[in-house]
Amino acid sequence: AQTVTQSQPEMSVQEAETVTLSCTYDTSESDYYLFWYKQPPSRQMILVIRQEAYKQQNATENRFSVNFQKAAKSFSLKISDSQLGDAAMYFCAYRGFNSGTYKYIFGTGTRLKVLA
Amino acid sequence: NAGVTQTPKFQVLKTGQSMTLQCAQDMNHNSMYWYRQDPGMGLRLIYYSASEGTTDKGEVPNGYNVSRLNKREFSLRLESAAPSQTSVYFCASRGPNTDTQYFGPGTRLTVL
Numbered sequence: 001a002q003t004v005t006q007s008q009p010e011m012s013v014q015e016a017e018t019v020t021l022s023c024t025y026d027t028s029e030s031d032y033y034l035f036w037y038k039q040p041p042s043r044q045m046i047l048v049i050r051q052e053a054y055k056q057q058n059a060t061e062n063r064f065s066v067n068f069q070k071a072a073k074s075f076s077l078k079i080s081d082s083q084l085g086d087a088a089m090y091f092c093a094y095r096g097f098n099s100g101t102y103k104y105i106f107g108t109g110t111r112l113k114v115l116a
Numbered sequence: 117n118a119g120v121t122q123t124p125k126f127q128v129l130k131t132g133q134s135m136t137l138q139c140a141q142d143m144n145h146n147s148m149y150w151y152r153q154d155p156g157m158g159l160r161l162i163y164y165s166a167s168e169g170t171t172d173k174g175e176v177p178n179g180y181n182v183s184r185l186n187k188r189e190f191s192l193r194l195e196s197a198a199p200s201q202t203s204v205y206f207c208a209s210r211g212p213n214t215d216t217q218y219f220g221p222g223t224r225l226t227v228l
Binding site for chain 2: 004006009033042044045091104106
């Protein structure tokens, strides 16, 4: 069975600095997607970035980028120039393929605090 | 275009009471999902529906039932609520040409 592990329950970063959130996963599949979701205090789940496993190039969305290491099964999120609005829970998620229906597995989350 | 909507936003039940959480999406998505979110546990899949008329169990289905009423709506029912079902419940949907889930705003349920 696939698993997703976020080993950092909480992280802090100074405003304008860079922070990296870690995520590792376990799977025997070769075709899958990985995601980072942000959950602010409003509770809404917001997609931050996604990565296709077959693409070697790391995904980038403005200040957010990933370091995808397929062999190591690692998928970390880097936030550059951190802003107060980045403070939230961040969830790493894996999407595999099961019986024709895409099932998603989420990590336990990392709470990011941004210090002014 | 409202995306994914959930009702109610908050609910308090007594042990043994029943209720149905409603979810609807207006994006013409085939797949819909119900998750629960508990502190330190992330999101866990309760049930999902690949298409209208089909439902399948996820990781934590015990104590829940679902109905895919039509393509738009996917409801989650608690027949006899228990304190262990106190949680935040999220509905999500996914279209045929995307790998991304879109989430509703969540329902905070407390069972006393």
